[in-house]
Amino acid sequence: xxQTFEVLNIKCGGCASTIKTKLFDAFGEIEVDLSKxxxxxxxxxxxxRVPELKTALKKLGYPMKSEQIGFVEANTAKxxxxxxxxxxxxxx
Numbered sequence: 001x002x003q004t005f006e007v008l009n010i011k012c013g014g015c016a017s018t019i020k021t022k023l024f025d026a027f028g029e030i031e032v033d034l035s036k037x038x039x040x041x042x043x044x045x046x047x048x049r050v051p052e053l054k055t056a057l058k059k060l061g062y063p064m065k066s067e068q069i070g071f072v073e074a075n076t077a078k079x080x081x082x083x084x085x086x087x088x089x090x091x092x
Contacts, residue, residue, distance in 0.1 A: 001046065002044050003044075004040050005041055005042075005043075005053075005064050007019075007057060008038055008062065008064070009062050009063070009078055010062055011085060012085060012089075013034070014085040014087075014089035015032075015085045016032035016088070017088035018084040018085065019041065019060065019084075022056075023057075023060075026052070027043050027049075027053060028043070054067065059080075060081070060084045061077045061081030
């Protein structure tokens with residue numbers, strides 16, 4: 001079933017590219033909507049796999065908006081997202 005999630009720290013096409021390529025093998029095609037803020041991703045996923053998606057996004061520096069994360073973890077995620085974004089821009 002297709003589900004849409006609000007995701008933090010997605011700034012540009014480089015970020016979207018990283019999410020799409022790094023998570024493709026595990027989750028298939030992911031749509032990233034850069035026109036909304038916070039950004040949204042849409043993926044065909046079952047409820048059982050949502051925690052796995054949350055973890056994978058957070059490892060890349062893009063936590064879901066619904067997650068309760070502390071100050072240090074939020075800033076760590078922002079730093080990771082900057083690196084992920086740069087890698088995504090180079091791979092475009």
